[in-house]
Amino acid sequence: MSTPSLQHVNDTVEKIILKYCDTADLGIDRVDGEMSLTQELGIDSVDFLDIVFEIEDAYKIQFPLEAWSASTPNGEKNTHKMKDFVAAVYQTLHGAPISA
Amino acid sequence: MNIEKNLLIDSVDSIESWHSIQCSSQVPERAPVFDGHFPGYPILPGVLMVELMAQAAGFLYMLSSDFAKMAFLVNIKQAKFNGFVAPGDQLQADVCIVHRAESYLVCEGTLSKTDVVARAQWMLRLMPFDNDLLRQAVQRTVLDCLERHR
Numbered sequence: 001m002s003t004p005s006l007q008h009v010n011d012t013v014e015k016i017i018l019k020y021c022d023t024a025d026l027g028i029d030r031v032d033g034e035m036s037l038t039q040e041l042g043i044d045s046v047d048f049l050d051i052v053f054e055i056e057d058a059y060k061i062q063f064p065l066e067a068w069s070a071s072t073p074n075g076e077k078n079t080h081k082m083k084d085f086v087a088a089v090y091q092t093l094h095g096a097p098i099s100a
Numbered sequence: 101m102n103i104e105k106n107l108l109i110d111s112v113d114s115i116e117s118w119h120s121i122q123c124s125s126q127v128p129e130r131a132p133v134f135d136g137h138f139p140g141y142p143i144l145p146g147v148l149m150v151e152l153m154a155q156a157a158g159f160l161y162m163l164s165s166d167f168a169k170m171a172f173l174v175n176i177k178q179a180k181f182n183g184f185v186a187p188g189d190q191l192q193a194d195v196c197i198v199h200r201a202e203s204y205l206v207c208e209g210t211l212s213k214t215d216v217v218a219r220a221q222w223m224l225r226l227m228p229f230d231n232d233l234l235r236q237a238v239q240r241t242v243l244d245c246l247e248r249h250r
Contacts, residue, residue: 046175050175050177053206056201064202065202065203065204
């Protein structure tokens with residue numbers, strides 16, 4: 001089986017994340033890559049564990065949650081954007097970052 | 101079962117590292133919780149049934165990892181209660197890890213008397229021990245329960 005494309009990863013992650021967002025309250029049915037997972041989408045740390053679990057289960061991977069969580073931009077907590085998360089999942093799947 | 105100290109497991113009966121554990125617990129004849137739950141009809145609260153299974157999962161992790169991290173219950177994904185548990189009942193928890201990651205575990209299990217009285221799936225977050233006192237206390241408690249069966 002070929003490794004999923006970036007678009008496939010994005011769609012899968014988006015579908016899972018939407019289950020954990022109050023989409024009616026947020027007024028969205030898609031997740032923009034620039035959206036912050038916690039601040040804009042309202043995903044808390046327990047939701048995030050569930051999301052990672054579903055992604056790991058879907059792709060049969062081990063996502064490096066601790067390392068990724070610790071590498072938050074500017075040393076702040078939980079400010080990762082959707083596109084960063086998708087890129088990290090993609091990198092876990094492919095063993096390499098997204099090529100330009 | 102020591103409800104006052106929230107140590108709900110009496111003994112570890114069998115364990116398969118990183119996979120499954122079987123624990124026993126006898127519900128005490130008397131405990132303050134039964135005064136209110138319920139007057140004249142004492143039964144073990146459902147949350148304590150889930151807590152017992154979660155503690156068994158914590159024991160499984162601790163013994164499998166040689167007490168590498170502390171396990172915290174962070175999410176009860178589902179729980180179902182099929183029967184009442186009364187003072188004096190003998191309980192058995194059968195718990196397994198269904199998904200293992202670096203910093204969390206997804207576990208599921210059943211609690212039985214002669215029949216299953218509760219089943220649940222939950223998540224444990226694995227975090228470094230906050231201090232040595234905690235680590236030593238947890239280690240002593242878990243190893244005591246393991247020793248009690250042997």
